[in-house]
Amino acid sequence: CRRHGAQFSVVMGRNSAINRAINAIDDAAWTPVKYPGAVRDPDTGEWISDAEVAEISYTAFAATTDRFTARLVVRRVKDARFRDA
Secondary structure, X not given: OHHHOOOOOOOOOOOHHHHHHHHOOOHHXXXXXXXXXXXXXXXXOOEEOOEEEEEXXXXXXXXXXXXXXXXXXXXXXXXXXXOOO
């Protein structure tokens, strides 16, 4: 597919390599998601949202000859069980 210029997306389960990549994302890289109906904080102008996304480069199948590097887009949501999440 890739040799012929095809573009695609893949949903991946989490594993230790993915978790390390996600944990390495800098706090400044996260962007709030602007959901329909979301509102802006009148004091800061920031979107009030429980979700954020970040994008990093990630090499899948790194230990094989089939390895390739692509964008890893990650979405995180605050955990409602914790007040300061």
